[in-house]
Amino acid sequence: MVHLRQLRYVIEVNRQGNHISAAADALHTSQPGMSKQIQELELELGFSIFQRSRNRVTGLTDPGREVVEIAQRILNEVQSLKSIREDYGAQEEGTLTIATTHTHARYILPRVIKSFVQRHPQVRIALLQGNPTEICEAVEAGKADLAVGTETLRPFPRLLRLPCYQITRSLIARKGHPILRVKNLTLETIAKYPMIAHDPHRSGRWKIVDAFEKRGITPTILFDAVDADVGKTYVELGLGIAVMATDAVNLRQDRDLRSRDVGHLFEASTSYVTLRTNTYIRRFIFDFIEILTPELTPEYVRSTLRGREQEQITK
Secondary structure, eight states, X not given: OOOHHHHHHHHHHHHXXXXXXXXXXXXXXXXXXXXXXXXXXXXXXXXXXXXXXXXXXXXXXXXXXXXXXXXXXXXXXXXXXXXXXXXXXXXXOEEEEEEEOHHIIIIIHHHHHHHHHHHOTTEEEEEEEOOHHHHXXXXXXXXXXEEEEOOXXXXXXXXXXXXXXXXXXXXXEETTOGGGGOSSOOHHHHTTSOEEEEOTTSHHHHHHHHHHHHTTOOOOEEEEESSHHHHHHHHHTTSOEEEEEGGGOOTTTOTTEEEEEOTTTSXXXXXXXXXXXXSOOOHHHHHHHHHHOTTSOHHHHHHHHHHHHHHHHHO
């Protein structure tokens, strides 16, 4: 007999890059116990799920890849059953777990969450913060109900990503910086000064660097800041200038900083709402999405989810 626990173990080992010890830590269980359960599942199925070398897992076998896909669908359906129970048993209660980036959590989502809490005071909000790829991984793993963030380093074919918001860019500098007196900003002018950049896992970094590379310009990047607030701190110290999301600039709070619109020089990033397919989505989640982006109505999101699920069935 196949047990749900065994399927969770297989998925987590695959997610942790074939490291059973890391998977056991993530699921708060023992490594020997996890190994035994996976071996019992393989015995039940009659084939190996994982390739092994000297008793170490090195990857998935061909049938093992199919097992991971099916196991994920099964666990999604189990979670859907629980969500249906919660939706109809206590419609206004529950937890909404949002995976998002620092810029969204700090500057974009507060107004959305405030409005949502006013409508659903008994729903608890939980925020998981990470880079765009990490937050989609959290949704894929069932650790978050949805993600809000920009472009990712890799595709997520099992997820539905709906564009919801354009993030334009501004240049920021400490007040009195000579770049603020330049009448017509160009990439060549910006590249004359040291820059504080985004970390490489965020689309803001790619789009800014790409704009320079297309013109054959190599900017001087002093260092990479993990988020907008860290970047602004070092710009305030006069160590460099930065190009960041316009939403992250608040001149009432950032009193020693000044900004210039550079949307004509750097491509905007698109923010997405990301959802799991083939899973039940509670009604208050649709409400949150509509508050964030009114065009993403519950009817539209449901219809798009059904379309994506049908595509996955026919592939």
